[in-house]
Amino acid sequence: MTNANGKDESVMATQPGYSQEETERLALQWTRAMWNADLWRRVTWLGVPVMQWPTDLLVMQELIARLRPQVIIETGLYLGGTAVYYASLLELLRIDGKVISIDIQINPVARQHVENSAFASRVHLLEGDSKSEAVHREIEKLLGGEKNVLVCLDSDHSYRHTLGELRVFSRYIPVGGYLVLFDTICEALASTPKGSPDWVQDSPMAALRQFLSENPNFSSDETWGKLLVTFLPKGFLRRTG
Numbered sequence: 001m002t003n004a005n006g007k008d009e010s011v012m013a014t015q016p017g018y019s020q021e022e023t024e025r026l027a028l029q030w031t032r033a034m035w036n037a038d039l040w041r042r043v044t045w046l047g048v049p050v051m052q053w054p055t056d057l058l059v060m061q062e063l064i065a066r067l068r069p070q071v072i073i074e075t076g077l078y079l080g081g082t083a084v085y086y087a088s089l090l091e092l093l094r095i096d097g098k099v100i101s102i103d104i105q106i107n108p109v110a111r112q113h114v115e116n117s118a119f120a121s122r123v124h125l126l127e128g129d130s131k132s133e134a135v136h137r138e139i140e141k142l143l144g145g146e147k148n149v150l151v152c153l154d155s156d157h158s159y160r161h162t163l164g165e166l167r168v169f170s171r172y173i174p175v176g177g178y179l180v181l182f183d184t185i186c187e188a189l190a191s192t193p194k195g196s197p198d199w200v201q202d203s204p205m206a207a208l209r210q211f212l213s214e215n216p217n218f219s220s221d222e223t224w225g226k227l228l229v230t231f232l233p234k235g236f237l238r239r240t241g
Contacts (some may be wrong), residue, residue, distance in 0.1 A: 003048075004199070005063060006079075012161065014226065015216060018053060021087050022162070023113050023228065025226060027228035027229045028188060028228075030229055031053075031229050031230065031231070032186070032188065032189060032192050034053070035185070035189055035192065035194075035231070036077065036167045036189070036192045036193055036194050036195075039054065040053050040231070042067065044055075044081065045057070045081050045084060045085045045088070046084060046085075046117065048079065048080055048081045048113045048117070049081050050066065050081030050082055050084075050085055050184075051078055051079065051081055051082075052081070052082065052231065053229065053231055054068055055181075055227040055230055056230055056232060057233055058227070059224055059226075059230070060085075060086075060152075060180070060228060061089055062224075063150070063178060063180070063224065063236070064086070064089050064090075064150065065085050065089075065093060065094070067150055067177065067178075067221045068095055068096060068148070068149070069092065069095070069148050069149060069150040070095065070096070070097040070098075070146050070148040070149070071085045071097055071098055071100060071142075071143060071148070071149045071150070072090070072097070072098075072099045072100070072145050072149075072150045072151075072152065073099075073100045073101075073102070073107075073139065073150070073151045073152070073169065074086065074099065074100070074102070074151075074152040074153075074154065074155070075101075075102045075103070075130040075152070075153050075154060075155040075165060075169075076102075076103060076154035076155035076156075076182075077101045077102070077103040077106060077107070077110050077125065078100075078103070078110060079107060079109055079110045079113060080107075080109075080110035080111070080112075080113035080114045081113070082101075082152070082154070083101040083110075083114055083125075084113060084117045084123070086099045086152075087099045087117070087119035087122040087123050088097065088117075088118075088119050089186050090119075090122060091118075091119055091122070095150075097122070097131070098122045098142075098227050099122055099123045099124070100126060100129070100139060100142055101114075101123060101124070101125055101126070101156075102125075102126045102127075102130045102135060102139075103126075103127060103130075103155065103208045104127070104128065104129055104155070104156075105127060105132070105161060106125055106127045108145070111125065118235060120138075124131060124142055126127050126138055126139070128164055129133075130155055130169075131161070131164045131165060131168050131170075136168065139172075140221050144202060145151075145170070147174045148174065148177070149172045149173065149177065150177065150178055150179065151169045151170075151172055151173060151178075151179045152180045152182065153165050153166065153169060153179070153180070153181050154182035154183065154202075157183050157186055157203060157204050158202055158220065159201065159202045159203060159204075159207045160207075162181070162204045162207035162208075163205075163207035163210055163211060166179070166207060166208070166211040167211065168180065170211075170215065170218065173218075173239045174239065175238075175239050175240070175241060176238070176239065177238070177239050178221070178236055178237060178239070179218070179237045179239070180230060180235055180236055180237070181204055181207075181208055181232060181235040181237060182204070182207040182232050182235060183203075183204050183231055183232065183233050183235075183236040184203075184204045184208055184231075184233050184234055185205075185230065185232065185233060186199045186205065187199055187203045187204075187205040187206065188205040190203075204235075205233075205234070208220070208234060208235065209235070211237075212237075216241070217239055217240055217241040218237045218238065218239055218240070219237070219238055219240055220234040220235075220236065220237055220238075221236045221237070221238040222234060222236075223236075224236040
């Protein structure tokens with residue numbers, strides 16, 4: 001018996017699949033391989049380099065569509081791709097919101113990408129140390145009391161800096177909201193040819209573990225890792241209390 005695609009269903013039914021463990025192992029192997037090959041550097045959004053893997057961008061779209069945040073705060077502007085991406089999603093979802101993007105030094109190319117996009121009015125760029133009081137005073141002014149906030153951390157990936165960001169940005173997350181920590185995959189990339197053994201300890205994943213040990217009101221929501229190939233395993237932190 002054949003199905004609508006002309007395939008023999010009896011053969012399909014007897015073909016072995018992969019176990020969950022095998023699937024997860026293969027997904028990690030592919031993640032490590034494509035990261036090491038710099039394939040992620042080729043990803044663009046509306047012509048702007050976004051420097052993320054498509055599965056993560058798709059999951060972020062799902063999260064934003066569910067939360068409908070009025071403000072998305074991101075650290076690590078780099079070339080501006082994620083700022084444009086988040087702003088475009090707010091536009092498509094008809095959310096009267098904005099993106100606050102912070103970097104220690106704003107790349108002129110990134111500024112140009114943002115200003116030349118159709119969503120420039122939605123993006124506010126802040127230059128400075130993301131952990132500094134000066135930057136957070138500006139954030140507070142831009143928030144104006146708004147509580148429906150999503151935070152995405154993707155700047156310096158050292159343990160010390162990441163933990164500092166987790167501590168200071170967690171204040172903006174409402175109960176039921178999310179703080180998303182990017183590049184928790186670094187620990188798993190430590191043994192790749194382009195990786196560094198230091199990433200086992202000096203990485204976002206190590207900072208995530210420490211932060212969760214200090215903050216019982218946050219937990220890692222692993223349902224958002226459903227596509228398996230990801231740069232942010234365990235990186236979706238939900239505030240529960």
